[in-house]
Amino acid sequence: MDFWKVGFLCLLLASSVLAIGAVELGRHQPTERISGSAGDVLEDDPVGRLKVFVYELPSKYNKKILQKDPRCLTHMFAAEIFMHRFLLSSPVRTLNPEEADWFYTPVYTTCDLTPNGLPLPFKSPRMMRSAIQLISSNWPYWNRTEGADHFFVTPHDFGACFHYQEEKAIERGILPLLQRATLVQTFGQRNHVCLKEGSITIPPYAPPQKMHAHLIPEKTPRSIFVYFRGLFYDVGNDPEGGYYARGARAAVWENFKDNPLFDISTEHPTTYYEDMQRAVFCLCPLGWAPWSPRLVEAVIFGCIPVIIADDIVLPFADAIPWEDIGVYVDEKDVPQLDTILTSIPPEVILRKQRLLANPSMKQAMLFPQPAQPGDAFHQVLNGLARKLPHDRSVFLKPGEKVLNWTAGPVGDLKPW
Numbered sequence: 001m002d003f004w005k006v007g008f009l010c011l012l013l014a015s016s017v018l019a020i021g022a023v024e025l026g027r028h029q030p031t032e033r034i035s036g037s038a039g040d041v042l043e044d045d046p047v048g049r050l051k052v053f054v055y056e057l058p059s060k061y062n063k064k065i066l067q068k069d070p071r072c073l074t075h076m077f078a079a080e081i082f083m084h085r086f087l088l089s090s091p092v093r094t095l096n097p098e099e100a101d102w103f104y105t106p107v108y109t110t111c112d113l114t115p116n117g118l119p120l121p122f123k124s125p126r127m128m129r130s131a132i133q134l135i136s137s138n139w140p141y142w143n144r145t146e147g148a149d150h151f152f153v154t155p156h157d158f159g160a161c162f163h164y165q166e167e168k169a170i171e172r173g174i175l176p177l178l179q180r181a182t183l184v185q186t187f188g189q190r191n192h193v194c195l196k197e198g199s200i201t202i203p204p205y206a207p208p209q210k211m212h213a214h215l216i217p218e219k220t221p222r223s224i225f226v227y228f229r230g231l232f233y234d235v236g237n238d239p240e241g242g243y244y245a246r247g248a249r250a251a252v253w254e255n256f257k258d259n260p261l262f263d264i265s266t267e268h269p270t271t272y273y274e275d276m277q278r279a280v281f282c283l284c285p286l287g288w289a290p291w292s293p294r295l296v297e298a299v300i301f302g303c304i305p306v307i308i309a310d311d312i313v314l315p316f317a318d319a320i321p322w323e324d325i326g327v328y329v330d331e332k333d334v335p336q337l338d339t340i341l342t343s344i345p346p347e348v349i350l351r352k353q354r355l356l357a358n359p360s361m362k363q364a365m366l367f368p369q370p371a372q373p374g375d376a377f378h379q380v381l382n383g384l385a386r387k388l389p390h391d392r393s394v395f396l397k398p399g400e401k402v403l404n405w406t407a408g409p410v411g412d413l414k415p416w
């Protein structure tokens with residue numbers, strides 16, 4: 001497409017720009033709903049549909065770790081902490097385990113950080129195992145189902161595989177003791193060793209107040225066609241190249257670094273959030289994991305997410321019409337990204353923007369403090385409620401054992 005046409009397109013889109021973030025501010029936006037999905041299901045109220053028992057664990061499994069490094073409260077894995085806090089004061093919480101539909105074990109597995117602030121998940125399996133040992137010996141509920149009515153929040157790159165490198169994560173596999181439990185995790189990729197069937201895929205944590213503070217006027221034109229900030233190569237962890245992001249980010253850089261339609265760079269500007277509100281398309285390529293907080297940011301800022309991560313399962317995919325909001329591009333097609341995006345008709349782009357303006361969708365992406373109706377906490381509960389009642393077959397006969405406590409890498413069997 002010629003540049004004057006793109007300029008015209010940007011102008012056209014600018015006239016109906018949807019650059020809102022806060023739900024309350026979304027009221028005056030032209031929005032569109034797809035019946036039967038976003039809106040209808042997202043606005044379900046989980047209260048009264050399930051009861052959750054929260055195990056009380058020694059603080060070394062949660063609060064103490066957080067005290068050691070409060071950066072856990074702001075990083076993209078923070079959902080495990082906020083979910084715990086939310087459940088403690090949620091009306092779905094029950095103090096009587098006999099009437100609980102679901103059991104929750106509050107373990108902060110991603111809060112052990114390097115000096116750079118990245119989680120070291122290598123001890124997580126030992127920690128999780130220790131917590132399960134504790135609940136299974138102190139309460140009768142674990143042994144009853146060996147975890148089939150228990151859920152765990154495991155928001156690391158590859159969920160309960162606990163490694164940031166895909167190969168290593170696959171090698172380790174999902175922690176054997178979690179085979180029967182429901183996992184609430186950011187990681188989602190179809191037919192992947194680390195995605196257990198029945199898992200609930202959640203958005204990563206992105207700070208709601210901070211995003212809210214960077215909102216710009218709704219009518220600001222979207223003069224940037226494609227926007228991306230982040231790594232293209234991870235030289236430190238992948239010196240040879242091609243392994244990080246399976247080469248997709250490198251391909252973005254190599255093909256489009258000089259293309260004026262592409263505003264892409266490794267530099268993270270202070271205007272990052274504002275820039276997303278000035279962009280039509282925001283690239284959301286895989287990194288070490290298929291997902292990243294960019295997806296949440298794109299939805300909040302009304303920038304059409306361009307999802308480059310083959311077979312990704314997006315958050316709350318049973319409630320959010322991702323195909324209608326976003327654009328999926330196969331990893332192998334990255335070199336044609338310019339043609340793919342400039343070929344999308346303006347009316348299709350406008351429709352995606354109207355759908356993105358739906359406040360329920362934005363709400364579902366966030367873990368706000370305090371919680372609000374329809375937010376990500378509520379969507380997790382909705383997901384758990386939709387799995388009820390449990391099939392009778394999950395309850396084991398007295399003394400029956402299914403899980404193998406000695407399976408898994410030898411290092412993971414050491415006490416924590």
Ligand SMILES: *[C@@H]1O[C@H](CO)[C@@H](O)[C@H](O)[C@H]1NC(C)=O
Pocket residue numbers: 136137138139140143
């Ligand atoms: C659950 O089973 C384990 C053995 O697999 C046993 O050590 C433990 O005491 C049992 N828990 C309870 C509460 O009976």
Ligand SMILES: *[C@@H]1O[C@H](CO)[C@@H](O)[C@H](O)[C@H]1NC(C)=O
Pocket residue numbers: 404405406407408
């Ligand atoms: C449990 O796993 C270990 C290690 O993989 C294996 O040696 C053992 O035979 C398994 N036990 C059962 C009962 O399957």
